[in-house]
Amino acid sequence: APGGHGTAHGKGRDKGSLLDSVPKRGVLRVCTTGDYRPFTHREADGGYRGIDIDMARDLAKSLDAKPKFTATTWKEIVDDVADRRCDIAVGGVSITLPRARKTYFSEPTREDGKTPITRCADKDTYDTLDRIDRPGTRVIVNPGGTNEQFARDRIKRATITVHPDNTTIFQEIVDGRADVMMTDASETRYQARLHPELCSVHPDKPFTFAEKAYALPRGDEEFKEYVDQFVHLATHDGTYAAYEAQWME
């Protein structure tokens, strides 16, 4: 509506803050990919589970609102917030400078970085970028996010295969259709536990440094301030750690 306050849709640059409009409408619109355990996972029943899903539920509750989860892709997740299709994007999202030109980021929830995951038998073959980036090595990557960016920037000689489904990508390595993936250390730890054939390679010394955070609409200082406080408290009062322990187990 023209001059509308707290409009729930469209690109309209509403003058008010989401800090007021979210409680008023009773809904927090959350964009998430649902393909990145343990942060965001879409179940067969359509429900979302994971560390950042629990966090988003708590954030919504603290604003007297219900979370409304909308599925998106790694290619689109930051634009979803920049274009105000969602109030917040969650689920293992990395802070990058190109993204920070489009959205604000909350205070970080954790540190992470890219490290290899491969069949345990090949653990010592794929431990450095030089040893990975050789002709004949089959690097597999999910599209649209920082993993693909990293592979495109750093892999010149090995083959890159883009696998569109991040929920089945690790099985490709188990089955020998690919050799190695470079992804967040937290994910390599989680997936190595899920697939006993796979090993995480030096997850304590990843190739890159990245922080996970929530993407927020640019310009809404009051909402960012609130979400920062929420994240700060949850990451210091044991809430985030408890969700992590629950999902990492």
Ligand SMILES: O=C(O)C(=O)C[C@]1(C(=O)O)C=C[C@@H](O)C=C1
């Ligand atoms: O793009 C990001 O922010 C991510 O960290 C997500 C990303 C990726 O980099 O592609 C990281 C790990 C998962 O395998 C899926 C997606």
